[in-house]
Amino acid sequence: MPQSAEKTLDHAPLFCEPEYRQMLAKKKLKFECPHPDQVVSDQREFTKTWEYREKNLARQALVVNPAKACQPLGAVFAAAGFERTISFVHGSQGCVAYYRSHLSRHFKEPSSVVSSSMTEDAAVFGGLKNMVDGLANTYKLYSPKMIAVSTTCMAEVIGDDLHGFIENAKSEGSVPRDFDVPFAHTPAFVGSHVDGY
Template sequence: LKNKKEQFENPEPADKLVQVREWTKTWEYREKNFAREALTVNPAKACQPLGAVFAAVGFESTMPFVHGSQGCVAYYRSHLSRHFKEPTSCVSSSMTEDAAVFGGLNNMIDGLANTYAMYNPR
């Protein structure tokens, strides 16, 4: 197992790890990190599906469909509603842990059928 780990994980040499660990304890490292005034994270770059939903919203009569959990879609809807200052629609296949493990094709088929029945996208 050790050889397999070294072969596939491409680890740094042990002396390099010690060198970096010791450097993180220096005043140079401390001053460099505390010199930052703020850290900002752009929520629009949170994940690839959010970008796909953002792109799909730009097309007329399109209903973005996410093959994933309802929680992800709730986040996308709230994020895009804050961005556009109006309600934004998006639906999901309501994937659960079981569907992710055993296959979510039925969730996707049911979700697409419900989407077409309720929203009639083009």
């Protein structure tokens, strides 16, 4: 196994390892009831036709899943597009569990998202300590190229200053001074995942 306590791989490189490729192929065959390759290929080609286009554009109603309407989810999804980037959400663990669950269902594989694990004391006194400790742990455990920080409702309501917190974390040695830690204020009580993205 390429994974150990000293070497923790993110999901993208981890699932490229041979034993995981074999495991996922067996899972697909035995449990996912896949369609034959020819059926998938035929459907893919059908989606490129004018007939499909006309059927698709003829819809009169659209169902929107309101569970997706959350700015931090969009920010986490955007960060997933950058190589070896881990999302760090400054907020509670419950919110981050939802993002991981949603993205795991979307990508059909586990998705890594880190939380600063803010609790009641951080809600009163601010989450600086959580940010400093969380960035240090994320950097040591995952060895990412970049850590993308976003916020949840709790951090936004109390007004945590992400830029200041990240600068303090770098001053305390949580991550190197020249390490990329982009951030976005993503209050979930306004907008949607589209705004967060």
